Amino acid sequence: MRPGLALTWRRIPERYTLKGNKCTNCSTNYFPPRKICPKCRRHGKIETLYYNGKGKVYAYSEITAPPVGFELEIPYVLALVELEEGPKLTAQIVDCKPADVKIGSRVHVVFRKIQQDGEEGLIHYGYKFKLVK
Amino acid sequence: MRRVAIVGAGMSRFGEDWNRGFRDMIIDAGTSAITDANISGDKIDGMFIGTMAAGRLIGQEHIGALIADFMGLNPVPSTRVEAACASGGVALRQGFMAVASGMHDTVVVGGVEKMTEVSTSEVATALGGAGDQEWELFMGATFPALYAFMAQRHMLDYGTTEEMMAHVAVKNHKNASKNKYAQYQNEITVDHVLKSKTIASPLKVFDCSPITDGAAAVVLMPYEKALSFTKKPVEIIASAQASDTIALHDRESLTKLKATEIAAQSAFKQAKLAPRDIQVAEVHDCFTIAEILAIEDLGFFKKGEGGKATMEGLTALNSQISINTSGGLKGCGHPVGATGVKQAVEITWQLRGQGGERQAKNANIGLTHNVGGSGATCVVHIMKKE
Numbered sequence: 001m002r003p004g005l006a007l008t009w010r011r012i013p014e015r016y017t018l019k020g021n022k023c024t025n026c027s028t029n030y031f032p033p034r035k036i037c038p039k040c041r042r043h044g045k046i047e048t049l050y051y052n053g054k055g056k057v058y059a060y061s062e063i064t065a066p067p068v069g070f071e072l073e074i075p076y077v078l079a080l081v082e083l084e085e086g087p088k089l090t091a092q093i094v095d096c097k098p099a100d101v102k103i104g105s106r107v108h109v110v111f112r113k114i115q116q117d118g119e120e121g122l123i124h125y126g127y128k129f130k131l132v133k
Numbered sequence: 134m135r136r137v138a139i140v141g142a143g144m145s146r147f148g149e150d151w152n153r154g155f156r157d158m159i160i161d162a163g164t165s166a167i168t169d170a171n172i173s174g175d176k177i178d179g180m181f182i183g184t185m186a187a188g189r190l191i192g193q194e195h196i197g198a199l200i201a202d203f204m205g206l207n208p209v210p211s212t213r214v215e216a217a218c219a220s221g222g223v224a225l226r227q228g229f230m231a232v233a234s235g236m237h238d239t240v241v242v243g244g245v246e247k248m249t250e251v252s253t254s255e256v257a258t259a260l261g262g263a264g265d266q267e268w269e270l271f272m273g274a275t276f277p278a279l280y281a282f283m284a285q286r287h288m289l290d291y292g293t294t295e296e297m298m299a300h301v302a303v304k305n306h307k308n309a310s311k312n313k314y315a316q317y318q319n320e321i322t323v324d325h326v327l328k329s330k331t332i333a334s335p336l337k338v339f340d341c342s343p344i345t346d347g348a349a350a351v352v353l354m355p356y357e358k359a360l361s362f363t364k365k366p367v368e369i370i371a372s373a374q375a376s377d378t379i380a381l382h383d384r385e386s387l388t389k390l391k392a393t394e395i396a397a398q399s400a401f402k403q404a405k406l407a408p409r410d411i412q413v414a415e416v417h418d419c420f421t422i423a424e425i426l427a428i429e430d431l432g433f434f435k436k437g438e439g440g441k442a443t444m445e446g447l448t449a450l451n452s453q454i455s456i457n458t459s460g461g462l463k464g465c466g467h468p469v470g471a472t473g474v475k476q477a478v479e480i481t482w483q484l485r486g487q488g489g490e491r492q493a494k495n496a497n498i499g500l501t502h503n504v505g506g507s508g509a510t511c512v513v514h515i516m517k518k519e
Contacts, residue, residue, distance in 0.1 A: 007267070058286075059281075059283075059285045059286055059387060060282075061277075061278045061282060061333040061334050061335075062331070062334040063275060063277075063278050063333045064332060064334075065253075065277065065333065066275070067257045067258045067261055067274075067275050068254045068258040073273065076273060078274055078278050080381070080382050087383075089268070089382050090274050090380070090381070091272050092272060114271065114272065115271070115273075124271070126271070
């Protein structure tokens with residue numbers, strides 16, 4: 001699916017700045033942000049939390065069979081990154097050789113183009129991660 | 134609750150079927166199941182159809198009505214059910230509940246997917262909808278990548294190897310070679326798997342279930358009535374379903390599917406049985422690692438020992454437990470919406486003793502396990518022969 005303009009617009013704060021949230025009732029941090037804390041539900045107290053963009057590689061895979069829109073990117077490394085504040089997210093690891101990525105590698109967030117709706121379409125930006133040298 | 138039996142089962146030949154369309158395949162499977170049940174169409178009073186992505190793959194929605202119409206079953210109420218790759222299993226559960234509750238008497242449960250009308254990357258994108266579109270797929274994730282993460286962590290935590298995973302594919306191709314409905318009728322070797330092209334490391338082409346066209350159907354009715362239609366009714370003695378986070382990154386553990394564990398525990402409790410009581414099981418091997426997780430999470434093997442057990446042949450036909458006698462998703466094929474229903478068809482045949490060359494000995498109790506996405510939906514059914 002090509003993400004629409006409104007969807008991209010709504011997600012800009014989260015994808016550009018790693019804006020997530022936390023439940024102060026049970027002290028759980030969430031990224032992507034949630035409207036309802038799954039642990040506390042109606043009793044949860046959700047507040048904004050900006051992540052510092054540092055984390056570790058929890059799992060990774062070098063993708064050679066791409067979905068639509070990523071044909072020019074292959075091979076690329078996709079990872080589950082465990083943020084310092086707790087949550088894990090899915091993102092690409094860039095600016096390195098795939099062989100340099102290991103479980104436990106320290107990474108930090110970078111702002112990058114994620115995909116584009118064809119030659120003249122909307123460009124979608126967001127987070128990717130780089131290895132900490 | 135009324136007891137529920139499967140009285141008819143049928144499926145289309147699975148494969149890359151360019152000569153037949155969506156409706157041809159489901160009509161083939163539906164007609165086979167109804168003929169097998171030996172009932173006339175005017176007895177049918179409800180239909181549930183599992184289809185994941187007809188809108189993306191063939192541009193068709195409103196699948197329930199389409200199938201009722203072309204099966205000649207109007208005005209029977211017909212409902213499409215969608216739960217990604219678990220659509221078929223969830224449709225079966227809906228049919229089960231409809232008959233058990235007394236709301237319907239004779240229900241046809243179908244599953245169908247036509248996947249080869251579009252390019253491979255279009256299929257990958259459509260199947261991606263089973264995950265979290267905004268936070269996984271948007272970033273370039275594919276399903277092989279999500280299962281690759283699980284494989285990598287299972288290898289790290291339990292010493293599972295690529296060779297162990299390859300044995301899942303080898304075993305399932307061997308079973309499929311004895312199934313005339315299977316997409317692949319050829320055996321393969323561990324070497325074939327290990328030397329095949331990498332899709333999402335460490336998973337290779339032969340670790341992945343294929344893109345498949347196909348359909349399957351079963352006919353359900355109250356157990357007491359079933360005895361007047363068939364001497365070999367297969368009773369559904371448990372039906373359980375559980376949900377988990379849509380995105381893999383939100384799971385505490387990548388080395389198990391919690392929804393499988395919960396659904397299995399519930400199903401065994403309903404059936405008053407334990408995993409050791411099952412002789413034959415169709416489990417959701419969308420990737421080789423998925424079968425290893427499944428046989429552990431269902432309780433057939435201890436956590437971490439599924440890969441080793443597979444390599445030692447403990448899941449082969451007529452070993453400790455016969456897993457995926459149909460060839461599973463890997464060998465028989467994986468038309469996503471049809472898979473959960475095909476599993477019920479295979480177990481019905483096994484329990485009736487109609488497995489032919491791939492018949493499991495002493496098959497009295499069977500289990501089906503159907504997963505949606507990376508484990509956000511899991512459905513487990515247990516079936517017993519009379």
